[in-house]
Amino acid sequence: MSARSAVAQQQGADEDMLAAVDHYQDSDLSPAQRAALSLADAYLTYPAEMSESVKQEVAAQLTPVQVVELVLKLMGFSTDKVMVALGLDLDEVRTFTM
Numbered sequence: 001m002s003a004r005s006a007v008a009q010q011q012g013a014d015e016d017m018l019a020a021v022d023h024y025q026d027s028d029l030s031p032a033q034r035a036a037l038s039l040a041d042a043y044l045t046y047p048a049e050m051s052e053s054v055k056q057e058v059a060a061q062l063t064p065v066q067v068v069e070l071v072l073k074l075m076g077f078s079t080d081k082v083m084v085a086l087g088l089d090l091d092e093v094r095t096f097t098m
Helices: 003-010 015-021 031-045 052-061 064-085
Strands: none
Touching (some): 003 015, 031 064
């Protein structure tokens, strides 16, 4: 389990919700949750090429404050990618809150 999954569970997510994230576009997650995940996908893959449809979806479902908060959290969460790529990810997950 990743640290992000552990924190999500600590904040109330269950196994079904975590599984839905993998196929969020076809899931029963709320439109706002799907928009947030679309933004996360675009940000983490190639933000300079974010499609107009993602921008429109995000603008329709999230407030500007929510978008800023999400991007800041994505920036913080993505800092662990170096550790994962080097195979230095923690074996034991320690939960924390932000």
